[in-house]
Amino acid sequence: MVVVADKSLVLLKGKKREYLVEASDKKFHTDHGILDLGELREKTFGGTLMTHLGYEYAIIKPRAPDFFRHCKRTGAPMMPKDIGIILAYTGLCPEDNVLDAGTGSGILAIYLGTIAKKVVTYERNGEFVKIARKNIEAAGLRNVELRHADIVSEVPHLKKNFNLITLDMKDAAMVIPHIKKVLKPGGFLATYSPFFEQTEDIRVAIEREGFSEVQTLECVERNLDFTKRGTRPSTRVAHTGFITIARL
Numbered sequence: 706m707v708v709v710a711d712k713s714l715v716l717l718k719g720k721k722r723e724y725l726v727e728a729s730d731k732k733f734h735t736d737h738g739i740l741d742l743g744e745l746r747e748k749t750f751g752g753t754l755m756t757h758l759g760y761e762y763a764i765i766k767p768r769a770p771d772f773f774r775h776c777k778r779t780g781a782p783m784m785p786k787d788i789g790i791i792l793a794y795t796g797l798c799p800e801d802n803v804l805d806a807g808t809g810s811g812i813l814a815i816y817l818g819t820i821a822k823k824v825v826t827y828e829r830n831g832e833f834v835k836i837a838r839k840n841i842e843a844a845g846l847r848n849v850e851l852r853h854a855d856i857v858s859e860v861p862h863l864k865k866n867f868n869l870i871t872l873d874m875k876d877a878a879m880v881i882p883h884i885k886k887v888l889k890p891g892g893f894l895a896t897y898s899p900f901f902e903q904t905e906d907i908r909v910a911i912e913r914e915g916f917s918e919v920q921t922l923e924c925v926e927r928n929l930d931f932t933k934r935g936t937r938p939s940t941r942v943a944h945t946g947f948i949t950i951a952r953l
């Protein structure tokens with residue numbers, strides 16, 4: 706069993722609520738009493754922590770979906786369903802170097818970093834950089850390098866070093882003319898855009914560059930609601946974005 710080190714991030718999972726906390730000297734107030742976060746240092750992942758009222762929380766090592774749910778956000782992070790499509794259709798693996806832009810809250814970069822050898826992620830907004838850096842550090846990922854810069858002006862200076870390039874940003878189409886210089890043969894480009902118009906610009910740019918295996922798709926996630934009256938698909942149908950995947 707792995708012991709919880711000082712300052713480690715821990716997911717405390719109760720019957721109804723869960724919290725992402727740090728092992729520290731602090732006390733954490735919940736609906737079910739106070740948790741002494743100092744006690745975490747004597748515990749192991751897989752163990753439990755009790756509130757002063759006797760409610761039990763499981764001590765869990767957080768994983769990428771926990772960061773998605775609990776990290777501080779600067780805008781709309783990519784949803785796990787869309788991240789899943791990118792991981793599956795590009796076959797991301799532990800030998801891969803990834804170029805990612807824009808970082809946003811760092812959610813996609815965190816998922817990529819849990820699999821890839823190295824992720825270099827670009828964000829041009831300084832305030833977002835601070836928050837994403839905290840999120841990435843909290844995830845304990847030393848292989849994710851966050852650069853505060855505009856990818857459109859930086860990409861011409863990068864080397865041909867990447868197996869996957871992910872673009873989740875408005876001007877993705879402006880980056881595409883430079884992709885051939887930085888993406889290794891057989892590597893993938895994956896873009897994400899909420900609008901048809903952006904997606905069309907991306908497709909036009911991809912067409913000019915002569916990629917292969919080009920496809921644009923939308924992942925529709927539909928949950929099932931289990932109620933006393935019966936079981937049926939959830940009435941919440943939400944659009945997120947269109948994913949375009951292309952290969953060199």
Ligand SMILES: C[S@@+](CC[C@H](N)C(=O)[O-])C[C@H]1O[C@@H](n2cnc3c(N)ncnc32)[C@H](O)[C@@H]1O
Binds near residue numbers: 779783808814828876
């Ligand atoms: C939708 S968010 C990305 C969300 C991110 N994929 C995540 O999962 O948290 C788009 C981000 O791209 C950044 N951005 C837009 N244009 C950029 C550029 N040219 N270079 C770097 N970052 C850029 C924006 O500041 C914004 O934070």
